[in-house]
Amino acid sequence: MDIVAVTDRKQSVRLFLEQIERIAAGRPDMIVLREKDLSKGDYKRLAVSVMEICSRHGVEFCINTHADIAAELGAGTVWIPYPEFIGNGRPRIGKVGVSVHSVEEASNAVSEGADFLVYGNVFTTSCKPGKPAAGFSVLDTIAERTDVPVYAIGGIDKDNATLMKGHGQKGICLMSGFMTSDDPAALIEELRISTS
Secondary structure, three states: OEEEEEHHHHOOOOOOOHHHHHHHHHEEEEEEOOOOOOOHHHHHHHHHHHHHHHHHHEEEEEOOOHOOOOHHHOEEEEEEEEEHHHHHHHOOOOOEEEEOOOHHHHHHHHOOOOEEEEEEEEOOOOOOOOOOOOOOOOHHHHHOOOOOOOOEEOOOOOOOOOHHOOOOOOEEEEOOOHHOOOOOOHHHHHHHHHHO
């Protein structure tokens, strides 16, 4: 199963780019630069650095939300919130992922050209306090009915990752697990074993 690291520099246990370097050295399948609070200029500057680290380690780099920055930097992958994707249409980027929260959104996103879907939040998560866990039934249905890869997100960690087996998704996304890990490479290995 693919392992995707999603960033949150505020949770990082060490200097952010040092933590990204350690995560990338563990060879996850993708690193997504989230950082929604940054201005576009600051985001772009950080994206240049993270993209370089990913390139050096052979890890896919994904821009979150800012399709224009992805195009400008030549980043081949972007992940966009569903309302923005539907409202603005599919950007002209090699690979476009869309966050979805229902079977209907998943169907609409795929019909409008999404290359992959991210569904959540599967478990309760500190990143969305007060939002209940969505569980597995919608994830199962989306994975069964769609032809594009589906990734699960939301509260997934090394302790519950084994529960992610058998739901049809291509991979799992972790944010705080990677940002707070002293040894991201070991975490990646542990996740690969527990989800295989």
